[in-house]
Amino acid sequence: MPKTESNLIERTKVRASDILQATVPAERVIQGVSLALRAKRLVGGDKPLVFKEQPIPDPADVPLERIDVSNPFMNRQGQWYPYFKRLREEAPVHYQADSPFGPFWSITRYADIQAVDSNPDDFSAEPFIVLGPPPFNAEMFIAMDPPKHDVQRRAVQGVVAPRNLREMESLIRERVQDVLDNLPTDRPFDWVERVSKEITGRMLATLLDFPYEQRHKLTYWSDTISGSADATGGTTHQDDVFPAAQELARSFTALWHDKAARRAAGEPDGFDLITLMQTSEDTKDLIKKPFEFLGNLTLLIVGGNDTTRNSMSGGVLALNRFPDEFEKLKADPKLIPNMVSEIIRWQTPLAYMRRVATRDLHFRGQFIRKGDPILMWYASGNRDEAKFEDADRLIIDRKNARNHMSFGFGVHRCMGNRLAEMQLRILWEELLERFDRIEVVGEPGYVQSNFVKGYSDMQVQLTPKPEREQEPVRVEATSGA
Template sequence: MNLLDQVINKAQATIPLDKQIQGVHLFQKAKKMVVSDNAPVFVERPIPDVEDVPLAQIDVSNPFLFRQGKWQSYFKRLRDEAPVHYQPNSPFGPFWSITRYEDIIAVDKNADVFSAEPFIVIGEPPEGLSVEMFIAMDPPRHDEQRNAVQGVVAPQNLEEMEDLIRSRVQEVLDNLPIGEPFDWVDKVSIELTSRMLATLLDFPYEQRRKLVYWSDLAGGSASATGGENDMDEMFTGIADMARHFSALWHDKAARLAAGEKPGFDLITLLQSSEDTKDLIHRPMEFLGNLLLLIVGGNDTTRNSMTGGVLALNQFPDQFAKLKANPALLRKMIPEIIRWQTPLAYMRRVAKEDTVLNGQFIRKGDKLVMWYVSGNRDERKFENPDEFIIDRSAARHHISFGIGVHRCMGSRLAELQLRILWEELLARFEDIEVVSEPEYAQSNFVKGYTKMMVKLTSKQPA
């Protein structure tokens, strides 16, 4: 390590993390006054029908593709005509779209050829917020940091969490209005995921909504995913997050040093592992891994909670089938996750020249594995655009990824969804979506910002 690197590491280890982020923010603002930051600016325009677009010009990184409901036709055309498709002129730089199920599996399983570093999103985070997280690391670093925290979702811990999750679901559902419209995203999906995140992190419960807010900020930059977050708001929010988590880390360390019995929250697990016990002194890794844990615990579950309600409204015969036979609930959960695919893709970079489905991929090329397309691949799933609660192949979905980077919290997400629907079926005869949902501006999060619903109580037998 050269002298400059030593000085930088010493400064990062001694200057409070939130102050570092504030300093970077001031520098970026001053720099932007002199030199453009070249961040893309997205203006929503009607997306043409895919038949009217030349194949070579198709760009599925458009952050309005999901919002405008064009995504299914665009991905179907790529699957049929160019399953490994090169787009040289996107706002996020050139990339290959991998859209068929089997090709996605081949890339996701081959960490020796396709690297998760340095980012998992199609673009690059704002300069100064290029944090490190283990999902964007290759083995062995990935394995070391993942192993430090995966105990929180071990089977025994999930069993112990079930009663707590159920009691919180019951509390939320019992306070919902009956017979009048309300926003399901805010009152149910966000509320339940924020409660779970606060529990996993042992974060102050009364401040739990901050976790969701920080998660939304992290995934919302134009340069990374085509989002619409204001840069001032993003830097201010991430600095606030850094301040809270640094304080939480030091508080827990002091309590452990005073003899308190270690808990099984994520902060304590990080402090207890040899590989991550000094993470607070590696600020970009510290911040990155905590962002990963809250984004992973927020977006997947939250948008599947909303997507399941929407799916059963769009396919009322399936809702009738579920109410007639609630035992089908366990089969429905993976179908919700397949049908919704809450995170649309993951990115990889080729480590060497290779060939994929007849296309020559050069070392350094960026590939985007479109899980949202693989989960609708007719070669794998019969009638893939339909929502079928007892679909036999639903568990073969790839919403959680596959291989070494498969989602650590997949079982927890499934548990939360199962308990939610068990409690919903016990209380309500109908959950009616009363207006078209509002969708996030993003090419990464296939999610909802608002969905108005109306509940009908179940009548006593």
């Protein structure tokens, strides 16, 4: 077929897709995809992945070529770091030919990860950034290459501009104070549910101008969509992902139109993410492209949820495992900003990002073919002894803590990194004001995932400072701007 004819057919397909997306509501598009995938499973006999936990052997007992760090139980069983340590030492660019998700390369040293992440020409972020295919191909700017990535990111990054962050700080502090002042001190409680999820849910509702009393839906949607078994080895079945995605699409479509109507009636523009998208020339018609609309909202929700939430829990666990560091912190609270960076390094809330080779190339002595998936294991790079001395320890005054790679490098560096740091800093400032001890009781529960390094539950017992023991408990706010 002549090239001009082929290009014409491709352009026609793109136009047809644009017309379809512009005329069919997002939730109906998702419903159609769900039905199509279900029919495909019935006809083709395809079965979604289901993971059953088995004891993971010591890494020294596994042949190098059989090491598979995509196992979603690695973190729960305490094996992630021993396996990565072996890969860094013996096969820093490692090929796994036969994982449940298909073949992939693992990049495990800090310098190598930085080299890949900073080179979007050879290592593409498209079409998705997790190991397995997501349940639906929603387009999001983190899984786009320049220049499209730059355009869509630019439309929303104003919400975390320095001026906005300064204006948000008092609101964040008020909401953190409200959460902490309503915690029990006479019994253990679930820190993940009462603190980490609650604070992040409140901030997500603020950033998105989402109904505050429905904020818990945001973390539910995030957990359900990011927990797909086929994509990350999680526990969410496809049949559960699609109803959550439909509800998300329906809610935010209604929010988009409501906000547009209010703005048309003269309401001043806010600095929330929906308004920023509506007022940008590049994204003002995003509602007409359901997959991009849904994809970017999912990105903003998951990105605003997992990093902050799991660092809030991980910091408490880390300071329990290294109690001398907590005493150091109480003696010198000025260490909090540096400690926040160290907590994010130690925790690494998202374990990796996926890239795809755009051409055949040689990298660190290995031949990588065009189209090969490549995982940049941030969780390994952040424990690389060549970069961080005594890397497995939490050291709150570590000199190079800010050099962690949890936020990535280059064009895809996390847009909300300063907001995440601010939330964590405020949390620890307020915790030190109130409590002498923050004790983890028993072992925490871990999320089943090869992507999210998170906690499902964590029992914590608080000991208030003597001067605060007689203070009355405040009543939790149920609404607010």
